[in-house]
Amino acid sequence: MPVQEAREHRGLLRLITCGSVDDGKSTLLGRLLLETHSILEDQFTALRADSGRAGGAGAGIDLAWLVDGLMAEREQGITIDVAYRFFHTAKRKFIVADTPGHEQYTRNMVTGASTADVAVILVDARKGVLTQTRRHAYLTALLGVRRLVLAVNKMDLVGHARERFDAIVADFGEFARQAQLPPVTAIPLVATNGDNVATASAAMPWHAGTTLLNYLETVALDDEEPAKRPFRMPVQWVNRAQGLRGLAGQIVSGLVRVGDHVQVWPAGTESVVARVITGQDERQSAVGGQSTQIVLGTEVDAGRGSVVAALEHPPQVADQFEATVIWLHEAPLLQGRSYLLKIGTQLAAATVAPVRYRVNVNTLEQLAAERLELNDIGVCELALDRDIVFAPYAEDRALGGFVLIDRVTNATVGAGLIRFALRRAANLHRQLLDVDKAVRARQKAQRPRVVWLTGLSGAGKSTIANLLERKLVAGGRHTYLLDGDNVRLGLNRDLGFSAQDRVANVRRIAEVAKLMVDAGLIVIVSAISPFRAERRTARELFEPGEFVEVFVDTPLEVVEQRDAKGLYRKARAGLLKNFTGIDSPYEVPESPEVHLRTTGMSVESAALQLLAYLD
Amino acid sequence: MTTLTHLDRLEAESIHIFREVVAECENPVFLYSIGKDSSVMLRLALKAFHPAPPPFPFLHVASGWDFRSMLEHRDRTVREHGLRLIVAENPEAAVRGINPFDTPTPEYTREVLTDPLKAALDRHGFDAAFGGARRDEEVSRAKERVFSLRSSQHRWDPRAQRPELWQLYNARKQRGESLRVFPLSNWTELDIWQYIAREDIALVPLYFAAERPVVERGEQWLLVDDDRMRLLPGEVPTLRSVRFRTLGCYPLSGALASRASTVEEIIAETVVSRRSERQGRAVDRDQTASMERKKQEGYF
Structure with missing residues (x-):
């Protein structure tokens, strides 16, 4: 790649790859790394040495081994954790969350999907749409991934047949309608030799659509227009250096300018933006995605957990919610137990009461449940010990996604997506009595x-x-x-x-x-x-x-x-x-x-x- | 409205990570290795807490075999930014004859790097330590969290990692446990160099090609940095134009033949490079999955 291209300003796209065992996911990733010149000679050499030692792949190089990291998974021949991979082209840098497909690793898929812009879902052309395919599509869409690629792999093993591809796409389309999935782009592939990965396949001239890499390079991203949404910044920390009182945080959406009228929530105190400091520079404005410091024109009670928001678009505040909860821990979620809930920079105590239902992610059926086990997904009511600033997850990942933390072990035990507030906290006042x-x-x-x-x-x-x-x-x-x-x-x-x-x-x-x-x-x-x-x-x-x-x-x-x-x-x-x-x-x-x-x-x-x- | 570039996004993410730790941990420390990644990380920390200096000390684990120009660069940087420096060492190892020539590399690393690091973390009671590791460096790092929990013995358990969703980092821990935090997790070597160019960050001169006295060992060039360098029979140091992609103990850090003497030229070489950067480090190549083992023991 020429130097001037590498130095150009590029965008950033995060994607998640998912597929069942043996769909060729690791091979496809290895292929993407190879096509973008992201595999280095000594990694190749080390791979050869390792292959020889383990006695598995023999003399041939298995592309999948480039991306299978930990000793434990090599021994088992499976991928046990989310791994992050990187490659770039002249147009974009890509961060790939590589997640295993087994049912017991829903936890990892949810983790990878939480930040992804695009999900690439692999299907083996011989097997077609499986239960696991449906589960992966449902989970990534649930976590707010708005662009799905159905990558139909191993097309060479079905004679590059268009009819087979069309049948798989139709089958998946049926499920996509039922599950209300976002738009799907389907691409027929051969990962082992690269057909339709970076270059159009000569064996499949009937495919008029894009190659995978071209799609990833050109698909429009939400975060490229951050100013379209209302301004929100959760405060991480207050910088008191030299009497500054800089409210430090990362803007999650919108645009803020010096002179803008804002409110600090959950109190809703009004003020005006006096200074915007990004890095070591005074600025006139800052946009969604940037880490910055905002200095307000008036003395306002604000600290970690406060959210600064545009005056004309106030956020919602509540203390009881209905939320989708994904359970991530071996010890089950118990109704009535108190957990710590972290959302943005806010921390609250949360109690689940009750679990409304559990979702069978394979059939989308709603099942009665009193608890959630590892990898279960359920819809619950949550009661918090204080008001928090939030947004429905479907509108805003940063203010709608939360994790639940066990109060004794400190383990991250659950993840949640707020659906809506059950009632506004403002309507509930504890009666104050004279005799206390x-x-x-x-x-x-x-x-x-x-x-x-x-x-x-x-x-x-x-x-x-x-x-x-x-x-x-x-x-x-x-x-x-x-x-x-x-x-x-x-x-x-x-x-x-x-x-x-x-x-x-x-x-x-x-x-x-x-x-x-x-x-x-x-x-x-x-x-x-x-x-x-x-x-x-x-x-x-x-x-x-x-x-x-x-x-x-x-x-x-x-x-x-x-x-x-x-x-x-x-x-x-x-x-x-x-x-x-x-x-x-x-x-x-x-x-x-x-x-x-x-x-x-x-x-x-x-x-x-x-x-x-x-x- | 201009959109943010990949460097803008990486920078914002790293600054967010620094601030989360300072907001949630009691006694963080910055593990300062003096190299290019540490230098980028320092710039990010300066931005995160501007106008004050970063509100934590900087810990350098000195093996006793660091390149001389690294130590000069360290002291210059500390002075320039008013940083609080802590140097951790294990002088007793040298007395026992531990050295990079005779001691097998895993034992050497443990004695002069891992053990003094753990001792310093314990002595000062640090509950979070920033490290410059990147996920693109090595396979076991590709799976490590940004906030990575360590037991009271500083061990990493890859099977018991906390799920890390969105940008919600869980910094809670029991007494005695600590966190290793990696603000550069999602940066690649190319990102690092592009950021160094964009921000005009000063580096140890060894990163830039210059004529240096070296000997050839295997496929590597080793710098004769002082008179403790042990030469093999028949070896005569010769002047070669070389540069380093990573810096550590000089007898264990291989240079590569290069004429790239500016950041732009290094980026040009990095982009077309077919070699990954840890290749110059004998430390990582000694056993299959050696990094995973070392990390479990508490190494960075």
């Missing part, structure tokens, strides 16, 4: 708190709780004891012992305890509450210092041997399912306020130890 917790606490002359006893069944929680309450009442305190077993007989009678129901059980107990603390009481909770995540969520309902976690630490051998209610025997015999400590986990508290090691300790001294802590 502080007034009620003063009246009772005590500090309202919740003493939360967690531990295995039979550890002694209820016995200790009972004695503690007697001592508190004897000391003139106002108390209430919420016993897990008793609550299950009433308020939580509808709940069983699945992980799902345990989450709901603990959440309800915590909410009731919170009301009672608000009433000024000292609340003693005695509940197995086996999961860290729910105990943490419970803790977060209370003010700092109000939540006293007590680990009643009696070893499993001891409680099992004691087995006052005969439950462990039943569980061991398989008569009781989901029994904590036997076939359902107990997650030990990491830093409880009080740790009662009950072995060798009397109930009396345990209660006294708690009493001492509370004083």
Whole structure:
């Protein structure tokens, strides 16, 4: 390629390639790299050495090996993760998300599709449109990829027959209408020798359309006209250097100029743009895609999570949504559990309640579901602990796409696409009352708190709780004891012992305890509450210092041997399912306020130890 | 309205990454290797936080076998931009006789690069470290996230990577865990050179062809940078016009014969080049999948 071409300003296109096993996806990618001179001699040499060592491909070079990276996948002969590849032509730089096609890797396909402008979906001409083809098309369209290429590969193995190609295109077209997919461009290919990849195929003169590379070089992109959409910039960070107060962020859409009237959301405070600083330069304007700093003309309360938006086009603000959720983790999504939700630069606590349905991505059927497993896609209602600025995902990926993060492990467990707000947060006001917790606490002359006893069944929680309450009442305190077993007989009678129901059980107990603390009481909770995540969520309902976690630490051998209610025997015999400590986990508290090691300790001294802590 | 070029988009993405880390991490550090990628990354950091200097220190892991002109360039750069420099070393390795000539390369790398890096990260309690790695460099990097979690032992688990959708990076971690963050993930070698040309970024002179005293080993030219260079019987350093595509320890960094003495000429050579740049590094070629192994152990 001549130097002057390489130095020309080029655009950037992101694409995702997907296909079933053996459709020739890696070969097609290898071919694109080869045709654009992106494969280097020493990579070729190293490949030869590796092929020889693994004894697989033998003397011949398999183009697919150019793009299959990790040791693990070479050993298994599969592609296990999203890999990013790069090539360029005189017109554009291309970033390829290369994603595996197996069902269990929906996670990776969704990741690759989240940023893609174009999806290239491979079909083996001999096999035609498969279940996997439909799934890939559906997933990429769901993630907002607006241009699909149906690449019908291995045309040489069907005699370059036009009838075969037309039949596949018609078959896919039927599905595309049903699934409401964006427009599809179909191209017949032979990846192994490059027919219709970069050069028109002599063997398929009947194909009047474009080659794949030509399509990728010329297809129009949305982001080439960023100013068409209203201005939005999520604030990442406030630059306070030299008294600047620069709101730093990447503009997600639109155009901003010095002098523009803007609002800072979610508060909706108005101001005017005084300066635009991009890189180290003062500018008059900035556009979607650029990272910049905006200095406002008035002092406005803005920080990470704020969104600066055009005055004439305000964004939506809400705290409850219907969203499509794609589950990415081995541990399932549980209704009622609290997750962290990150959208743009905003962070909120989110609870799923309820899962409305799960989508069978092969048939597009809607199925009833109470939880989402790894690679499931479902439509859920989400309740957040605060207002966020958002847009429906179909309109704006940056303000409509979110990830869910586990609060304990910090793993990214889910991804979501906002469909619409369920109701505007502005319509909901918490009633403010004159008599509040502080007034009620003063009246009772005590500090309202919740003493939360967690531990295995039979550890002694209820016995200790009972004695503690007697001592508190004897000391003139106002108390209430919420016993897990008793609550299950009433308020939580509808709940069983699945992980799902345990989450709901603990959440309800915590909410009731919170009301009672608000009433000024000292609340003693005695509940197995086996999961860290729910105990943490419970803790977060209370003010700092109000939540006293007590680990009643009696070893499993001891409680099992004691087995006052005969439950462990039943569980061991398989008569009781989901029994904590036997076939359902107990997650030990990491830093409880009080740790009662009950072995060798009397109930009396345990209660006294708690009493001492509370004083 | 002019549309953004590929360099504009890469720049904006990298600046966004820098700011995410500063907003979400407590104690980030910039791993400064002095090379061209580090130099581009520094320019991006200066832009991200302008008018203040980047709000984190710069860590250089000095093997003791760095090219002399790299160290000169480092000190000049630090002075010019008012950066806070931390130098990590393992002087005890040299005392034990660890050197690039006798020690097998994997052990050498661990002793003089990986171990001092990990020790410095631990000593200063850094919870995020910016590295200049690019996904086009090497196959295992093609699959690494922009925000890459490391265990408290600094190990990378390629099978347990967090999904990274849109530009939503998950910077949350447990105490003791840390992040390696790669703002240049989506840049290629050509992008780097084009950006250096566009931004007029100063580099270590070794990147540009000049007459230098070298010896030929295998298919590589090695620079005789000081009198510690061990010559094989019959080897006599000769003056050749050479340049380097990557810089590291001088006895392990191969030069290539070239007359490209300007960025434009280097771009011309890079565009037609049929050799990938890590080819000059003996470190990566020693075992199949050696980079993946080293990364699992904590190397960049």
